[in-house]
Structures are given as C-alpha cells and as structure tokens.
Amino acid sequence: MTLLFEQQMSLIQDRWPSLHRRLRTLLDDKVHPVPDVQRIQGRAGTLSIAGLQLSSRHAPEAEALRQAGTLPKAKTLHIYGPALGELPRTLLSTRKRLKRLAVHLLNPQVFLLVLKNSDQSDWMQDERVQIDLAADYAEVSAPFFAHPAELVLADNASARVRDRLIAENTLNFVRQTFRPDHPLLSRRLSGNTHLIQSDPDVSSLFASAPGRPAVVVGTGPSLEKMLPELQQIHQQAPRPLFIAADTALRPLTLAGITPDVVVSIDHRTQARFLQCPEAERITLVYAPVLPTEVLEAWPGPRLCSYSMSALYAGLRRSLPRSALFNGGSVIHPAVDLAVKMGAQQVTLYGTDFCFPGGKTHAHWPAGELHTDLDSARHWVLNGRGERVPTHANFASYLVELERYIRRHPGVRFIQASLDSARIAGSTSRKDAAPCP
Numbered sequence: 001m002t003l004l005f006e007q008q009m010s011l012i013q014d015r016w017p018s019l020h021r022r023l024r025t026l027l028d029d030k031v032h033p034v035p036d037v038q039r040i041q042g043r044a045g046t047l048s049i050a051g052l053q054l055s056s057r058h059a060p061e062a063e064a065l066r067q068a069g070t071l072p073k074a075k076t077l078h079i080y081g082p083a084l085g086e087l088p089r090t091l092l093s094t095r096k097r098l099k100r101l102a103v104h105l106l107n108p109q110v111f112l113l114v115l116k117n118s119d120q121s122d123w124m125q126d127e128r129v130q131i132d133l134a135a136d137y138a139e140v141s142a143p144f145f146a147h148p149a150e151l152v153l154a155d156n157a158s159a160r161v162r163d164r165l166i167a168e169n170t171l172n173f174v175r176q177t178f179r180p181d182h183p184l185l186s187r188r189l190s191g192n193t194h195l196i197q198s199d200p201d202v203s204s205l206f207a208s209a210p211g212r213p214a215v216v217v218g219t220g221p222s223l224e225k226m227l228p229e230l231q232q233i234h235q236q237a238p239r240p241l242f243i244a245a246d247t248a249l250r251p252l253t254l255a256g257i258t259p260d261v262v263v264s265i266d267h268r269t270q271a272r273f274l275q276c277p278e279a280e281r282i283t284l285v286y287a288p289v290l291p292t293e294v295l296e297a298w299p300g301p302r303l304c305s306y307s308m309s310a311l312y313a314g315l316r317r318s319l320p321r322s323a324l325f326n327g328g329s330v331i332h333p334a335v336d337l338a339v340k341m342g343a344q345q346v347t348l349y350g351t352d353f354c355f356p357g358g359k360t361h362a363h364w365p366a367g368e369l370h371t372d373l374d375s376a377r378h379w380v381l382n383g384r385g386e387r388v389p390t391h392a393n394f395a396s397y398l399v400e401l402e403r404y405i406r407r408h409p410g411v412r413f414i415q416a417s418l419d420s421a422r423i424a425g426s427t428s429r430k431d432a433a434p435c436p
Helices: 002-015 017-024 060-068 086-094 108-117 148-153 156-169 171-177 183-191 193-198 223-234 246-254 292-297 310-318 331-341 392-406
Strands: 037-040 046-049 076-080 100-105 129-133 144-146 214-217 241-245 261-264 283-286 302-304 345-349 378-381 387-390 412-415
Touching: 002 017, 002 108, 017 108, 017 129, 037 108, 046 108, 060 086, 076 086, 086 100, 100 108, 144 148, 144 156, 148 156, 156 171, 156 378, 156 392, 183 193, 183 310, 193 292, 193 302, 214 223, 214 331, 223 246, 223 345, 241 246, 241 331, 246 261, 261 331, 331 345, 331 392, 378 392, 387 392
Parallel strands: 076 100, 076 144, 100 129, 214 241, 214 345, 241 261, 261 283, 283 302, 345 412
Antiparallel strands: 037 046, 378 387
C-alpha cells in the first residue's frame, strides 16, 4: 500500500502540483494526528473514518448510481468529498456529455487516508477531472453532490463551504415551511390584514439615519458578558442607533438599555417576549405572521414589513409593503434595517449563531426559545478559531448573513465578541483584518 500511495501521490504531483505540495504538509502524524481508520467488510467493503463509513459496505456501485441520479446531465459537475471514488467513477463512465468533473476536498487528510488504503488512480487519471480544496472557495458551485460522511468529516478550513452545502441542500425544505398555502401562516396574514392596512410601512424608517453607526443586538449567550459595554455605549452622546431582536428586548431593558427599534418576524412570538415598561418609546418592526393579539398589545409605534418569500406574493400585489432581507433569523431583517436606515457601520452583539458557554441564549432558560442544547450535533468556528456546538439551521443563518455582508461592501460590519461564530466579511475588534 505504501508503493500504491506514492504512485498516486506522484500522479497528483504531475497533474496538480500545488495540491500535491499542500497534501504533503499533512503527512506529519505528530503535527496532524490521523483519524481512526478501519476496514469494514460486507458483500463489498468500505473504509470507516472516525466511525463514519465512506460508502456502502454491500453495494457501493448501486449507491453511487443513486447519488449520480440526483445530478442533472450537465457538462460540468461538482463533487464535494470523493469518498472512495465510486461516484466519480460512475459519472465519468455514464455521462458522455460530461466535460469537467470538479472534485473538491472537504478534508484533505481524509483524502490521504483513502489514498493510503485504496486505489483511486483510475478516475484521477481522467483528463476531465480537476481536484482542489473546497476551502479555497468562498461559495459553492452547482450542480453538485456533497457526500454526507465527508460533510461530517469536513475540517476547520472547509467549515464555511460545508455550511453552504448544507444550506443549499435544505433550501427546498425550508421554502416549504413558508409556502403560500401554509394553513397557520395563511390564517395569520388574513387575520392581520387590518393591521397591515392601518400600520405605516417600514420604509418610513429608510434613510432616516444617514451615516449614523448602528448596534444590532441578538440574544446569543455572549450578550450577557457584553451588557456592561452596551450600557456605556447607550449612554454616549451622540450614541449609535440601537436595533434589537425581539427576544433581546427583555435582557436589554432589564439592564437599562432602551433600543430604538425592535424587530420581530417569528409566528411563534409570544407577548411576554415584548413586554417592557419602555415599549411606548420603542418602534416595533414586524412581519404580519405574528399573532394578532401580540401585535395589538404593543403600546408603541408599529411598522409593517414583508420578506421576499413566496408567502407574501399575494399581499405584495394587494397591500404592497417594503421588504427586509430574511434568511431565516430575525438578525437578518434587523441588520438590513440598519443598512437601509443609512448605517455605514454595524456592530453585532449577541449574534452568536452558536452556543458558547453551554447555553443557547442569553437571559432565557434552556428550551424557552424552541432551542435545546442536547441536540446540538453541528459546530462552527468562533472568533478564536475554536469549534463551538450549534444546530445546522443556526449555521445556515450564519451563511445567509455572510452572503448579505458580501453584497454590501460599502458597510463595515464589526463583531463585538470572539465567543460568537466567526462571520466572514466582518471585522473583529480584536483583529484589524476582516474575517476570511
């Protein structure tokens, strides 16, 4: 196997010298510990790395055919994680129109283990194949197939691409959750028609604070540590614009911080989330899927907003209202509102997208906001480059915020806490350079 490995590495050196150099740097076991690898035998056989099988141990060819069936008959296809090479072999042998097969490694160390334990030279020799590192790309390329086991085995450098792959794979499921004929949401929109008609459009706030810096506050666990700092900022004259997520309202007002605007978009929002003595001085920007009784109980100004979801397609025609960006989290419209109001600098507090310190949220008890810690099987990197547990949907919210930031190069985004998930395109106050 040592000879076979060197032959395959020589092939890589001939075809992709830069990749070869980078793979060679990972061969020092003392610097880069090797994950546990085992041969698993069935009617065929496979490799298990860190407890995850890279393919079926009984029918890997049939499995690859099923995987190939999810891909269109395109001239260029992308594979994220080649596993044991069955899918590349299948595509190269069955797709006559295929001109280019891009294989992106989510964990080069896993690829090295595959090369040490199996022969991948047949498909690597095909002139249509290009192999590189997924971590070298800011976004994913389509059409693609992402191997499930390799997604779990992705290394730190590929975590951002991994999360984009997962977000793209679950996009249709998420859209179904907010389809126009959703029974509960349709009833909510119908029941709130009188409020949509009477409440002003959120656009009344647009361009109302040109050049004023903004603070956007979420309810991530890091908020608790940052409250003293926010108290000082809130007392400044002049001070930044304060925009809070609905569940951040309670911990902020208990600390004596009254935000200018609170944003709420979740159909599960409860009245107690929005209860505070200063509510009359705070503007509520809401999506009309909130319970009617919650909206009617708000004593301060209310402004209606939509998103670009198909859920609002009918309303956009009959009762036009401005839309705020929404990628699944209330943080998205809160940030978009700050930008649309004119902020050229947005500092993010409590926008963790992960569970630092073994908590899911600041202030609220575990499970109170429909999130539990025990099922956090996913991870993201925080501002220190450490893995922190989270849920896959939180990582998808992070992906959408990063994409939003990328679309707004004229706005400076700052992360207040290194405990938060690292947000690409933002600048940490502890680091002069933007996060990659």
